[in-house]
Amino acid sequence: MDNNPIDGIDPFGLFHLIPSSTGAPQDGANGVVSNGNGGLSVSFGQNPTGESQIVLNSIAIHELNHIKDAYNQNSAIANDTPAGMILAPDTFSEQLNTEIDALNAQLTYLRQAAADPNISCYDKQRAQAEISFAANLLVIAYNRYDAATPEQLVGAPQRIW
Ligand SMILES: [Zn+2]
Numbered sequence: 001m002d003n004n005p006i007d008g009i010d011p012f013g014l015f016h017l018i019p020s021s022t023g024a025p026q027d028g029a030n031g032v033v034s035n036g037n038g039g040l041s042v043s044f045g046q047n048p049t050g051e052s053q054i055v056l057n058s059i060a061i062h063e064l065n066h067i068k069d070a071y072n073q074n075s076a077i078a079n080d081t082p083a084g085m086i087l088a089p090d091t092f093s094e095q096l097n098t099e100i101d102a103l104n105a106q107l108t109y110l111r112q113a114a115a116d117p118n119i120s121c122y123d124k125q126r127a128q129a130e131i132s133f134a135a136n137l138l139v140i141a142y143n144r145y146d147a148a149t150p151e152q153l154v155g156a157p158q159r160i161w
Helices: 053-073 092-114 121-147
Strands: 016-018 031-034 040-043 086-088
Touching: 031 053, 040 053, 053 086, 053 092, 053 121, 092 121
Parallel strands: none
Antiparallel strands: 016 086, 031 040, 031 086
């Protein structure tokens, strides 16, 4: 991403990078960090040992969707940036939109994977549990969007769940 021009001010939001004392998202969460090479990378948090690869893949798809959204808003976001800065949205609206997109992408993958007759019982159980979890988060995000005032939507990101 080093060759991308600086976009300047984007009135629709730009995402931004925030410092982290650990170089990773807080509390063992999955997230997105600058990789020190001008780009963004998925940062896996503390997922359970032995977690289904399908669930881990779905987390990667979720986080890669945030990277796509951030690049779409600001292709130069991680230029000349040290590794380990955390990707964050600028506004509540930007935050809700990127979470809704990421959850939908994750759910599409999980539903396809769970329908594969060749996966193990364990993978199927874990995929179905993750579908319930992600679908619940999606409902919460939509409800937060509906309940938000215009002022809140253009204001700071909030704790969604
Ligand atoms: Zn997310």
